[in-house]
Amino acid sequence: YTRKGLDEIGLPPVPEIEPGDWSYGMFIGVGGLFPTSSIKDDFSGCFTFTAGLTGGYKRLKLKADISYGQPQINNYNIFNLVEGGKNLQGANNRNASYLGIGLTLGYSVFDNERITITPHAGGYWSNYGWNAANYQYVMNDNGEEVQKITSTVDLNLKDFNWIIGVDFDIKIHNYVSTTPFFLTGQREQFTSSLRITPFISHANYNKAVPAVKGCLVGITVSYAGIARALHIK
Numbered sequence: 001y002t003r004k005g006l007d008e009i010g011l012p013p014v015p016e017i018e019p020g021d022w023s024y025g026m027f028i029g030v031g032g033l034f035p036t037s038s039i040k041d042d043f044s045g046c047f048t049f050t051a052g053l054t055g056g057y058k059r060l061k062l063k064a065d066i067s068y069g070q071p072q073i074n075n076y077n078i079f080n081l082v083e084g085g086k087n088l089q090g091a092n093n094r095n096a097s098y099l100g101i102g103l104t105l106g107y108s109v110f111d112n113e114r115i116t117i118t119p120h121a122g123g124y125w126s127n128y129g130w131n132a133a134n135y136q137y138v139m140n141d142n143g144e145e146v147q148k149i150t151s152t153v154d155l156n157l158k159d160f161n162w163i164i165g166v167d168f169d170i171k172i173h174n175y176v177s178t179t180p181f182f183l184t185g186q187r188e189q190f191t192s193s194l195r196i197t198p199f200i201s202h203a204n205y206n207k208a209v210p211a212v213k214g215c216l217v218g219i220t221v222s223y224a225g226i227a228r229a230l231h232i233k
Helices: 002-009
Strands: 017-035 046-057 060-069 089-091 097-107 115-139 145-176 188-205 212-232
Touching: 017 060, 017 188, 046 097, 046 212, 060 115, 097 145, 115 188, 145 212
Parallel strands: none
Antiparallel strands: 017 046, 017 212, 046 060, 060 097, 089 115, 097 115, 115 145, 145 188, 188 212
């Protein structure tokens, strides 16, 4: 009778563990930035360092990142300060500093065990900064006109505009923690990926004379680490 009763009850279902809907992580990498139109007349392309944070719910992904580079200055008198055909201002250094900060929202259109593809769009703040000297022309003891530096000033061109791009996450390794994580109180699955991100952003630095505008085209190759809390299905 006992055996018959057990056969009627059957075996209990085996619990299945799966990642939750929420995810979070970070990424860090390097890349290149290539300006177009009149921006490239004033600044060259440059090598960039990028770092950021990301979070998501199911297929929706929100990420914030910051990039830094040192492009070469192609136009030393960007604000076109000229008098009598002579420059009244010029950059002191060959290179400027570039800073870009982006905030985008994306949706994973494809996601399997090998790769995730996530188009995204949002806002992007970019800034070119450099140090320049103000000039004055005076006559020396020999009666020759010479250029004299009267002061130095920190200059910049900045703009907030749109950005679009695509994250290609090539999954390298999955790891399941043996103990609960202190933030979630649950065991978590960590996924390491090689992330390749081509992107394009528009910029209009109308502070310059004439206005400097165009697109910033770039690509970033980074390591991305994403975590998801595990729960019983």
